[in-house]
Amino acid sequence: xxxxxxCAVIGAGVVGLSIARVLALAGREVVVLEAxxxxxxxxxxxxxxxxxxxxxxxxxxxxxxxxVEGRTALYAYCAERGVNHRRxxxxxxxxxxxxxxxxxxxxxxxxINGVDDLRRLSRNELAELEPAVVSVAGFLSPSxxxxxxxxxMLAYLGDAENHGASLVLNSPVTGGSVTDxxxxxxxxxxxxxxxxxxxxxxxxxxxxxxxxxxxTGIPAQTIPTSYYAIGHYYTLTGKTPFNHLVYPVARxxxxxxxxxxxxxxxxxxxxxxxxxxxxxxxxxxSREARFYEAIRRYxxxxxxxxxxxxxxxxxxxxxxxxxxxxxxxxxDHTVHGIHGLVxxxxxxxxxxxxxxxxxxxxxxxxxxxxx
Numbered sequence: 090x091x092x093x094x095x096c097a098v099i100g101a102g103v104v105g106l107s108i109a110r111v112l113a114l115a116g117r118e119v120v121v122l123e124a125x126x127x128x129x130x131x132x133x134x135x136x137x138x139x140x141x142x143x144x145x146x147x148x149x150x151x152x153x154x155x156x157v158e159g160r161t162a163l164y165a166y167c168a169e170r171g172v173n174h175r176r177x178x179x180x181x182x183x184x185x186x187x188x189x190x191x192x193x194x195x196x197x198x199x200x201i202n203g204v205d206d207l208r209r210l211s212r213n214e215l216a217e218l219e220p221a222v223v224s225v226a227g228f229l230s231p232s233x234x235x236x237x238x239x240x241x242m243l244a245y246l247g248d249a250e251n252h253g254a255s256l257v258l259n260s261p262v263t264g265g266s267v268t269d270x271x272x273x274x275x276x277x278x279x280x281x282x283x284x285x286x287x288x289x290x291x292x293x294x295x296x297x298x299x300x301x302x303x304x305t306g307i308p309a310q311t312i313p314t315s316y317y318a319i320g321h322y323y324t325l326t327g328k329t330p331f332n333h334l335v336y337p338v339a340r341x342x343x344x345x346x347x348x349x350x351x352x353x354x355x356x357x358x359x360x361x362x363x364x365x366x367x368x369x370x371x372x373x374x375s376r377e378a379r380f381y382e383a384i385r386r387y388x389x390x391x392x393x394x395x396x397x398x399x400x401x402x403x404x405x406x407x408x409x410x411x412x413x414x415x416x417x418x419x420x421d422h423t424v425h426g427i428h429g430l431v432x433x434x435x436x437x438x439x440x441x442x443x444x445x446x447x448x449x450x451x452x453x454x455x456x457x458x459x460x
Contacts (some may be wrong), residue, residue, distance in 0.1 A: 091273055091283035092121050093163055096266075096455075098290045099262050099274075099300065099352045100215045101128035103238060104436055106245035107294035107448030113252035113453060119302050119388075121254065122276060124261035129242045129267050132136055133441065135370070135402030137322075137360070139334065140164070140174065140234035141439040144181075144199040144207070151417040151450075153202040156439040159446035160232065161335070163241075166445060170244045171353055172237060178335040179233035182215065184386045188338040189226060195338070196228060206231055221330035233334060238350055238441060245444075262293075264348035267306030269429050286448040288455055291432040295368055301432055309456050311425045313407035313418065317368060320360020321382050322349075322399035329356035330390065337387050358384055364410050370401045407435035419447070421454045 095118035098109045105121060106128065113119045125131075140160055146153035167174040183192045199207050208229045210218065215227050217311045246256060264275040272289045276282050293300045301312045335348035361383075376394060377422060384391050408415050418434040425432065431451055441446070 091285040093271075093285045094118060096120070096290070097274060097284065097286045098292060099124055100292040100294055100297070101125075101242075101258075102131065102292065102294055103132040103242050103245070103255055103441055103444045104128060104133075104294075104433065105290070106242050106249065107444040108292060108451045110245045110252075110292050111452035112288075112290075112455065113249040113254040113447040116252075117455070119221065119254035120284075121247060121249070121256045122260045122274075123256065123258050124293075128246065128256065128258070129239065131237055131368075132405060132437070133242060135400060136238070136441060137347075137357070138235050138238050138351060138441070139349060139425055140176075140236050141442045142179070142199070142202055142204050142206075142230045142232045143202050143439070143442075144195055144230060146192070146198075146202060146439070147383040147416070148201050149198050151419065152439060154444070155417070155443040155446040155450060156201045159439070159443035162445040163236070163442060164234070164369055166237060166244070167241070171246050172240045174199070175352060176234040177333055177350060178228040179208065179337045180215065180219055180222070180227050181230065181334055181338065182222060182227035182387055183338050184224050185186065186225060191338040192228070197411045199230075204230070204232070219331060219333065219335060221390055222255075222335055223389055224387060229333075231439050234348065235334075235352060236441070241441075241444075262300060263303065263377040265304040267304065267430070270425070272304070272430060276300055276312060286429070288429045289431075290451060290455075291430070292436070293457055294436065295403065297405070297432060297434050299405070305430075306427065307430070308425055311420060311432075314409070315407040317365045318398040318404040318406045319363055319365050319369070320402050320404065321372060321376055321380075322357050322359030322401070323377070323396040324399040325356040325358065326395050326397055329354065330388070331356060335353065335387065337383075337429065346380060347390075358396070359399065360402060365403070368403060370403065372398050374398055404437040405435060406437065417443075419449070419454070422458055431455065
């Protein structure tokens with residue numbers, strides 16, 4: 090016989106923990122089911138840890154709305170809860186005249202998205218801000234920052250647990266079914282069990298589409314296909330020559346390997362972009378030459394041998410090669426017809442920045458689900 094619980098959140102990444110926090114604060118009984126032996130071990134731990142301003146995302150998209158809303162909320166939350174962060178700022182640069190049009194498009198899109206603090210920089214102003222960077226024009230995004238993602242997840246988890254939520258590790262959801270009484274989940278691990286839930290949030294990241302296919306009753310046509318896009322990060326040996334994050338205008342042949350400085354002052358370059366057939370974090374050192382080539386377009390002072398392999402991250406894509414990334418997909422009963430179920434697919438960047446806003450968005454969907 091299945092054990093009855095109120096809310097199950099599947100996946101203890103930064104988004105799952107944010108959702109669990111919101112539900113717990115609303116007085117719901119929440120259990121977070123995590124397949125791994127620790128929280129936040131995949132996308133949440135393998136990224137740039139950047140707080141994005143919301144510049145690039147398409148007009149009217151959830152990414153644009155939740156990034157701008159989430160960024161404001163995140164700065165306030167980190168200050169209130171003592172989560173380590175820094176509003177370091179970002180310069181976006183055009184390295185030659187052909188990129189000026191791209192720079193202009195970024196500025197226009199930023200204005201549409203409600204990012205109202207960008208400052209256009211002349212070549213001389215750029216040289217003062219970033220002497221090591223070669224560019225013809227650019228702008229400063231003062232509201233871009235960096236955050237300790239692990240500390241942020243600890244804070245979300247702490248808030249949730251302080252309001253009665255529990256995190257259960259090593260507990261993969263292996264299947265389930267939609268019934269008249271609720272949603273039954275089959276949970277593996279050392280002590281397999283069945284649980285009957287009033288509410289289920291599928292925030293399983295890379296595994297979210299596959300998980301939905303294992304739950305009988307979710308319409309197959311509502312479940313996207315998973316694709317795996319890997320990004321490599323290289324670290325710079327020695328002291329960083331940069332004062333801000335530095336992003337070149339993206340090119341068709343190279344998606345703009347950018348400069349990130351972490352909270353410890355370490356300089357990282359990345360991510361690049363390529364496809365893999367599965368969740369595979371192996372580092373491909375053959376990509377090093379392309380990193381040197383891309384970085385030297387805006388940082389010609391990069392010395393041979395200065396790059397060291399860092400780490401990789403995988404974007405949980407739901408569109409494949411040759412297709413644009415799509416918006417966040419957050420489905421409730423109005424899409425799949427199942428009351429008490431919310432599926433989150435394709436929650437890649439800016440998922441970290443948007444995490445508080447996504448939590449609030451899902452919380453509203455659940456509160457308004459009168460099924």
